[in-house]
Amino acid sequence: MRERYIAAARRVLVTALVLAAFLVLPQAFSQTARASGESGALDRVIEEQSGAVGAGDVENAVGDEARELLGGLKVGDAAKNSGAFGRLLSEAAARIRGIVTASVRNAAVIVLAAIFSGLFASCLPGNHSNYAILAAILVISAVSLASVNTFIGMGSRVLDDLQTFSRVLLPCLTAAAAASGAVTSASVKYAATTLFLDIMQTAMRALIMPLIYAYCAVSVGEAAIGGTSLAGVSSLLKWLVKTVLSAFVIVFIIYMSVAGVVASSSDAAALRAAKVTIATVLPVVGSIAADAADTILSGASVLRGAIGVFGVLAVAATCAVPFLKLGINYLLFKLAGGLSGTVADARITKLAGAFADAFGMTLAMSGVCAIMLFVSIISVIRFTV
Amino acid sequence: MSDILRSWILGIAGASLITAITLAVTPESRAKKAVSLACGFVMIIALLRPIGSFDYAGFKLSFSRLREQSDGFSAPLEETNAELMKSIIQDGYAAYISDKGKALGVTRIEAAVEAELHSDGFWYPVRAYVTVSGDKTLRERLAFEIESGLGLAPEELVWGEFNEQG
The missing domain is CATH 3.30.70 (Alpha-Beta Plaits)
Known part of the structure; x- marks a missing residue:
């Protein structure tokens, strides 16, 4: 009963995060579009600031495949072009057929192995039927372990790509956020994100990936031996991976929320004090200086939003194809396991399900990194006075 | 990291073994409920032990260094x-x-x-x-x-x- 509540709470949290992203992004689009239409002076300021903060480096830091999905999108276009996300989705959707075609072979092998093992098992006398099941398990393991190895390598590359991109994006976004008034909060969020990403990278390579391999090995052993002797071990390994990943995300979100709120309140107070000070010097000089300061702040704010929106789109583009591959393979293996259950031994169904879970864990591993970056970027974009 | 992982897993395995033996030798009585509760706490402590051994000072130092580093990002824009x-x-x-x-x-x-x-x-x-x-x-x-x-x-x-x- 408690597990159901915890699982439900996790689903609610993830759904809330995704909804928050969809609520924030349109505002970032509209703010930047409205502001950039106000004056040529503002456009000039944004262009100069964009060059100073290294927005071009952020564009170059995106991987080749992700850049193709984004259609050559630039930072300056990201916020004005509200169709960028739709284009990304349609480009990713166009690749689904190719991924399904490439992935269906492995699922077909599982189903065929299950069918043949069922046929031979029914023909062979007594204990000899076990040999047919073992042969099917061997074939399925050989094919699936190669896939698991490939996909874990792919997940590892996604982590590397995201970390490489974050090392360029975060300094640029932090500089723009600091210039728009979020001096303390931008610094705090940069430090928290970088530190958590580094810890997560180490944990993924030293802990999560070995646990996924161990889970696959134990699942193969469990299928080969039969019985429930190894079932507890495989359940523990799966639970460990899920718990570590969930704990990471939850701790990160809580830390960012608390630290961000505290730091943002001091930024807001400092900004209001600065505005009051400007306005009380010589009236004409003061008002011209205040307008100039507002223009600079507005430019930095628009730039912050544009870099943030580009960052979100780039992270989504980096993860899109790998996530599709992992997700489709997860579904196909689950389907194959379900189909094979009608003709073959339950061990084969369970083994197929275990490999599907391994793909799911690999997906979650990369997903955690992406979620952390989304949360960090969105929290920086959302700073308002 | 691998040392921390090894000691954590060994700790969990040891605690599991001790709790399993303890529960096996405890006769069915009211005391068994108390023993079960105590074994539950032992397992929780074994699971949460890495949190206590986390290097908070090192974390704080790294955090401060990163914040100092972030101050330098704004110089060209300023x-x-x-x-x-x-x-x-x-x-x-x-x-x-x-x-x-x-x-x-x-x-x-x-x-x-x-x-x-x-x-x-x-x-x-x-x-x-x-x-x-x-x-x-x-x-x-x-x-x-x-x-x-x-x-x-x-x-x-x-x-x-x-x-x-x-």
Whole structure:
């Protein structure tokens, strides 16, 4: 009963995060579009600031495949072009057929192995039927372990790509956020994100990936031996991976929320004090200086939003194809396991399900990194006075 | 990391073994509930042990270093913003002079203003180059408006006139 509540709470949290992203992004689009239409002076300021903060480096830091999905999108276009996300989705959707075609072979092998093992098992006398099941398990393991190895390598590359991109994006976004008034909060969020990403990278390579391999090995052993002797071990390994990943995300979100709120309140107070000070010097000089300061702040704010929106789109583009591959393979293996259950031994169904879970864990591993970056970027974009 | 992982897993395995043996030898009685509860706490402590051994001082130090590092990201943008601020303010002063001139009836006016950064952090005008068409009376009235609004004394104004073709 408690597990159901915890699982439900996790689903609610993830759904809330995704909804928050969809609520924030349109505002970032509209703010930047409205502001950039106000004056040529503002456009000039944004262009100069964009060059100073290294927005071009952020564009170059995106991987080749992700850049193709984004259609050559630039930072300056990201916020004005509200169709960028739709284009990304349609480009990713166009690749689904190719991924399904490439992935269906492995699922077909599982189903065929299950069918043949069922046929031979029914023909062979007594204990000899076990040999047919073992042969099917061997074939399925050989094919699936190669896939698991490939996909874990792919997940590892996604982590590397995201970390490489974050090392360029975060300094640029932090500089723009600091210039728009979020001096303390931008610094705090940069430090928290970088530190958590580094810890997560180490944990993924030293802990999560070995646990996924161990889970696959134990699942193969469990299928080969039969019985429930190894079932507890495989359940523990799966639970460990899920718990570590969930704990990471939850701790990160809580830390960012608390630290961000505290730091943002001091930024807001400092900004209001600065505005009051400007306005009380010589009236004409003061008002011209205040307008100039507002223009600079507005430019930095628009730039912050544009870099943030580009960052979100780039992270989504980096993860899109790998996530599709992992997700489709997860579904196909689950389907194959379900189909094979009608003709073959339950061990084969369970083994197929275990490999599907391994793909799911690999997906979650990369997903955690992406979620952390989304949360960090969105929290920086959302700073308002 | 692998040492921490190994000691954690060994701790969990050891705690599992101890709790399993303890529960096996405890006879069925009221005391068994208390023993089960105690074994549950032992397992929780074994699971949460890495949290207690986490290097919080190292985490805090790394965090501080990253915050110091982030302070350096703003330097290029601050320089650009300072240049932009000067340029926008100078343009603002020039626009003020042009607006005042037109309000006084000057038919043609062009203005450019030099500003300098004062110790209080504000860009104050130090010299204005004003090119006008019109008589001296208008020029004197404009000079008065400029002095009132921008604090520029008459000797800080450089006047020019449009030539007949210009």
